[in-house]
Amino acid sequence: MSAPPNRAAVRAAVTAWCDALPETAAFEPGRTPVPVSGKIVGTAERLAMVEAALDGWLTTGRFNEAFEQRLAAWFGLARALTVNSGSSANLVAVSSLFSPRLGCAAMRPGDEVITVAAGFPTTVNPILQNGAIPVFVDIRPDTYDIDVARLEAARSPRTRAIVLAHTLGNPFDLAAVSDFCARHGLWLVEDCCDALGSRYRVADEAPAWQARMPDARDPSLWRPADDAPRERHVGAFGHFATVSFYPAHHITMGEGGAVLSCEPDLAAIAESIRDWGRDCWCAPGCDNTCGRRFDWQLGELPRGYDHKYTYSHLGYNLKISDMQAACALAQMDRLEEFVAARRRNFEYLSERFADCQDVLALPRATAGSAPSWFGFPLTLRPEAGVDRVDMLRWLDQHRIASRLLFAGNLTRQPYMTGRDYRVAGSLEVTDRIMSDTFWIGVWPGLDEAMLEYAANRIRLFLGRDFD
Numbered sequence: 001m002s003a004p005p006n007r008a009a010v011r012a013a014v015t016a017w018c019d020a021l022p023e024t025a026a027f028e029p030g031r032t033p034v035p036v037s038g039k040i041v042g043t044a045e046r047l048a049m050v051e052a053a054l055d056g057w058l059t060t061g062r063f064n065e066a067f068e069q070r071l072a073a074w075f076g077l078a079r080a081l082t083v084n085s086g087s088s089a090n091l092v093a094v095s096s097l098f099s100p101r102l103g104c105a106a107m108r109p110g111d112e113v114i115t116v117a118a119g120f121p122t123t124v125n126p127i128l129q130n131g132a133i134p135v136f137v138d139i140r141p142d143t144y145d146i147d148v149a150r151l152e153a154a155r156s157p158r159t160r161a162i163v164l165a166h167t168l169g170n171p172f173d174l175a176a177v178s179d180f181c182a183r184h185g186l187w188l189v190e191d192c193c194d195a196l197g198s199r200y201r202v203a204d205e206a207p208a209w210q211a212r213m214p215d216a217r218d219p220s221l222w223r224p225a226d227d228a229p230r231e232r233h234v235g236a237f238g239h240f241a242t243v244s245f246y247p248a249h250h251i252t253m254g255e256g257g258a259v260l261s262c263e264p265d266l267a268a269i270a271e272s273i274r275d276w277g278r279d280c281w282c283a284p285g286c287d288n289t290c291g292r293r294f295d296w297q298l299g300e301l302p303r304g305y306d307h308k309y310t311y312s313h314l315g316y317n318l319k320i321s322d323m324q325a326a327c328a329l330a331q332m333d334r335l336e337e338f339v340a341a342r343r344r345n346f347e348y349l350s351e352r353f354a355d356c357q358d359v360l361a362l363p364r365a366t367a368g369s370a371p372s373w374f375g376f377p378l379t380l381r382p383e384a385g386v387d388r389v390d391m392l393r394w395l396d397q398h399r400i401a402s403r404l405l406f407a408g409n410l411t412r413q414p415y416m417t418g419r420d421y422r423v424a425g426s427l428e429v430t431d432r433i434m435s436d437t438f439w440i441g442v443w444p445g446l447d448e449a450m451l452e453y454a455a456n457r458i459r460l461f462l463g464r465d466f467d
Contacts, residue, residue: 014050018043036247036375036401036441044333049196057322059284064325068258070332075233075241079267081323082325083274086193086244086257090163092318093189093240093259094126096269097161105214105221107132107187111160112422114186116146117410118430122163123191123411126401131346134421135159136411142364144377144405144437151180154424161186165191166344167405168439169342169374171200171234171366175207178237182209182222188238192294193257196243196250197339197372201231211239213263221224235260240270245324248443250338250372251331253324261278269313277315280307283375284319295331339372345451346373349442352430352455359384359462375439377405379432388436389462394461401441408434 024034052063072080083089097107109131115124116318117136128135137150144167162181163171181188188211192198202208210225221239235241243249245256259274261267271371272278279298282289292305297303353362361379365371380388395402407413409430411423440454459465 005433007051010050010054011047014047015043018046027447027449027453029449030398032399032450034400034441034450034454036403036439037443038441038445039247039252040334040338040445041252041273041327041331043331044325048330049395051324052321052323055322056306059321060319060320060325061284063322064320067325067329067332070329071243071258072260073440074335075260076229076236077241077262077301078261078264080258081267081271081274083257083259084320085255085260086191086242086246086249087125087195088316088318089244089257089259090122090189090191091243091316092127092270092273093242094132094161094163095130095273095314096240096259096266096416097187097189098130099269100272101269101312102214103216105219107160110158110320111165112156112158113152113161114151114424115163116165116430117423117427118144118405118408118433119165119167119410120191120193120406121410121413123163127163128419128421131242132160133158136423136427136430138425138427138429139167141361141432141435143170143172143366144168144363144433145366146169146177147429148173148176148180150425151177153357155184159186160184160405161189163191165193166198166234166371168363168377169195169198169371170363171195171198171369171371173366173368174234174237175199175368178209178211178222179207181238182207183212185219185221187221188243189240190235190238192235192241193244193249194374195234195372197335197342198234198328199231199370199372200234200237200366201337201370204230207222211237211238211262213265214416220358223436236262239263245328249374250342251328253320253328254330256320256324256328258323261293270320272313273314273315274318276314276317277311279306279310282308303436322373338444342373342442343371345442345444345446346371346376348451349376349440349455352452352459353378354457356462356464373442374391375403376435376442377439378458379437381436388438389460391439391458394455395440395457398453400457402438405433405439406439 092432208225241260243258245253
């Protein structure tokens with residue numbers, strides 16, 4: 001039998017290899033790509049992943065446990081559960097609202113969920129997959145988030161929840177949305193996949209609410225939050241928060257995501273759905289945590305049926321590997337640094353485009369918010385007299401990456417044909433961003449020379465600068 005690896009020697013070898021990696025070449029305008037997003041992975045992350053590999057524990061293990069605890073503490077929430085993507089996080093969060101454990105508060109097929117069409121499909125897809133009906137509301141042209149003035153008109157007797165993303169890291173109006181949910185007894189799911197590190201402050205004169213788990217004695221889904229900080233990370237306002245750790249996002253583990261909740265009972269439902277739908281809560285490789293493994297009687301199963309093979313939810317296997325968790329755990333040490341860089345890059349671009357507002361609509365942070373920006377959105381005004389496709393081809397020609405605002409208008413996407421949804425009012429602004437909006441990167445891997453080059457090429461196309 002071979003001896004176990006000398007971990008100190010392995011760590012030294014990995015560190016030496018990392019130290020020998022070539023430095024990033026100097027930026028060459030027009031030759032070096034200016035990516036819209038990317039990852040920054042250093043020696044600490046590589047060492048952590050090697051450490052996890054040496055453990056030989058390939059599913060979730062000690063690194064995942066440490067990461068979940070640290071992430072939950074960072075958000076100030078009761079529990080974090082890692083999953084294999086941000087999309088899966090949305091699926092688990094929304095599906096949890098249909099759990100029979102919620103009793104009369106549980107959602108059912110045919111219920112309506114208020115959301116927006118200007119976003120990423122997998123924010124909305126779990127609504128459809130659970131048989132609920134998305135109700136699409138228009139957005140504001142300056143913040144790219146939901147127009148809260150339209151919420152009341154979107155509500156019907158069938159409305160049971162609101163599911164919204166913080167677009168490109170810009171928080172939606174959490175004071176208005178959480179107040180609306182509290183007044184009407186609605187569930188709230190915050191998709192924070194593009195917004196890790198964004199913060200929101202409820203004004204002193206506005207009511208502050210905290211999502212809560214309903215019970216038979218008090219079916220309310222909300223309680224006053226006077227004892228909670230009025231300024232919180234986005235994700236700490238609703239019943240569930242979801243996060244993505246894809247390489248484009250604020251921290252990464254490769255593929256991966258997380259579901260977070262303010263209430264342990266909601267988290268327990270989410271954990272069941274993540275872990276095959278099982279009723280058992282034993283960690284992988286563990287047995288009889290409850291001490292009653294062969295004493296349960298649930299459903300129509302015979303008494304004593306093995307609790308490890310009793311299923312209380314329609315579930316999946318959406319766990320991650322411990323190597324992924326090790327990478328993300330190391331990335332947490334750099335999260336504040338990454339957020340600061342994104343804000344700094346956003347401010348730089350804001351200054352460079354300040355004199356272009358007659359032809360470009362610039363983004364504006366939601367009042368009371370401190371965004372952790374995912375990208376810098378720009379909307380061409382009619383006065384610009386240019387076509388977006390021509391602009392994007394120009395940027396591509398100069399090796400500057402760009403992206404559209406995801407699906408644009410989901411109701412116009414091919415896969416939505418024949419789906420059951422409702423539109424509340426018009427989607428005029430949504431259609432406008434579908435036709436005229438794009439965004440460029442602000443991620444920490446972009447230096448000032450790259451940002452200046454990207455801004456200069458856009459200004460040159462608009463006739464504001466000259467070579």
